[in-house]
Amino acid sequence: MSRLLKCGREAPARRKLGSEDLEAIRSRLEAYLRERQLRFTEPRWKVAESILLSGLHLESRDIVSAVKKRDPGVGEATVYRAIRLLCDAGILEESHQSASGRTVYEIADDEHHDHILCTDCGEVFEFHDEALESLQEQTASNQGFSLVGHRHVLIGKCSFKQQKGKRA
Amino acid sequence: MSRLLKCGREAPARRKLGSEDLEAIRSRLEAYLRERQLRFTEPRWKVAESILLSGLHLESRDIVSAVKKRDPGVGEATVYRAIRLLCDAGILEESHQSASGRTVYEIADDEHHDHILCTDCGEVFEFHDEALESLQEQTASNQGFSLVGHRHVLIGKCSFKQQKGKRA
DNA sequence: GAGCTTATTGAGAAACCAAATCAATAAGGC
DNA sequence: GCCTTATTGATTTGGTTTCTCAATAAGCTC
Structure with a gap:
């Protein structure tokens, strides 16, 4: 009746993305953008990749620094804009509020948890x-x-x- | 087994404080402050009163403006400090996060809900x-x-x- | 591939909330 | 009333997110 997702009695394994997942998500993003005449851009994909490769449960500030680490040239505003975009596209979602009240994001999952x-x-x-x-x-x-x-x-x-x- | 507090099928009545409650809370605050050599001050009590008379479920900004309305002379910093103090004193507590992620406060209640x-x-x-x-x-x-x-x-x-x- | 339209970008400013700073004030014990 | 020291209000700072805007680049058309 009750199941703990992605972890057992031991330290839980993180959801890891293989390159095929990355490709699939890239296609979904491209489709989403094309549908509404938005553009698939380098910075947007860098944000997406940074999130997808950084693992679950990230706050905005984590995402900002992950992207900055990957490419310091990407502006903060762009990261925040991309976060919203990815949420709208159903690729990212708000997971919960951290202890300090900041929004934590996670890669969207079909199953509610x-x-x-x-x-x-x-x-x-x-x-x-x-x-x-x-x-x-x-x-x-x-x-x-x-x-x-x-x-x-x-x-x-x-x-x-x-x-x-x-x-x- | 399940009960809806302070409201029935109709619009819920708000927890209202009589003057005797105000007195009781004032005593509790005074005791709390005396215990740790802190001082009972006009601005602190104005913050407490503003909250107690404004009703349940207030965000910081609501408290700030309630106090400002009561006495524009009270500084914002003082209000924020008093909010923390009242939480520490067990008179106020964090209730939940509003839809927009701001902390909502309520007058502390013995019964968990x-x-x-x-x-x-x-x-x-x-x-x-x-x-x-x-x-x-x-x-x-x-x-x-x-x-x-x-x-x-x-x-x-x-x-x-x-x-x-x-x-x- | 060049040209064109327009979405997007990055930098900086602004908005916003909460907390830190600090000299002036006042609480409360003596 | 005096004196110590906690507290205050104004202001600044810090941190996060959004806004603005000129410059850039995506992606369509030819």
């Missing part, structure tokens, strides 16, 4: 629990609400001792 | 569901986490038609 933050190792884990989902639905409807969505972040301590810098 | 945001009327409702709470606990522990806390916001449409300005 929520997040557990570990206060020890600072890592973000994904999980999905159908029972929890339906109970939320029920609770809302009992109270006279029709549920549109939810933001659900569990905060705990994991047992996969791996140290990663905790951050604010 | 979560929030439902209505996308139609923009209002914030409080609810508590024991089954939901324990299922979260279980989900976390199943996965090898010991649960420390959670952030849980349901988003839906309420059936208490009241119009309040939706805000970003």
Whole structure:
């Protein structure tokens, strides 16, 4: 009923992208842009690549520095613009709010999931629990609400001792 | 098992503070300050009063403007400092993040509760569901986490038609 | 490939919120 | 009332995101 995504009892493996994923995503981006007469550009693709290769769960500032590292010539404004674009294109999505309230992004995933933050190792884990989902639905409807969505972040301590810098 | 706090099928009544509550809170604040050799001051109390009389679920900016309205002489820095102080004193607490990611504060409450945001009327409702709470606990522990806390916001449409300005 | 239209870019400025700085002020113990 | 020192308000700073705008380049047409 409940499954922890992309990780087991050990430190979770990160979703890694092979080059074929990169190609697929590039095609999706190109299609999205073509559809609305927008242009596929070097800087835009550099932002996308930086995100795709940097792994899951990045804040804007992480994305900005990943891109800057890859190519210092890309302007910050361009990065922010590209983040919004990639979200609109369904390639990136807002994942959750970090402990300090900043938006964390992740590569868009078809399957809905929520997040557990570990206060020890600072890592973000994904999980999905159908029972929890339906109970939320029920609770809302009992109270006279029709549920549109939810933001659900569990905060705990994991047992996969791996140290990663905790951050604010 | 599940209860919607401070509101029924109709538009929810706001938690309102009588003057006796104000007095009680003032005493608590004075005690807190005395304990750590901090000072009870006019501006601090003005911030507290502004919050207590303005109702539930305020963002920093709401608090700043409520205080400014009450006394334009109080500096912004003082308001921000007082907000933190009142949180430390257990009089105020962070409630949740608004749709736009700003921290929403509320007068601290002994009973734990979560929030439902209505996308139609923009209002914030409080609810508590024991089954939901324990299922979260279980989900976390199943996965090898010991649960420390959670952030849980349901988003839906309420059936208490009241119009309040939706805000970003 | 050249020419043309127009979306996009990067740099810098601006907006925004929250926190830090600091000299002037005032709380509260004596 | 005095004195110590926490607190204040004005201002500056820091950090993040957006806006502006002239220069650039994407990608269509020929």
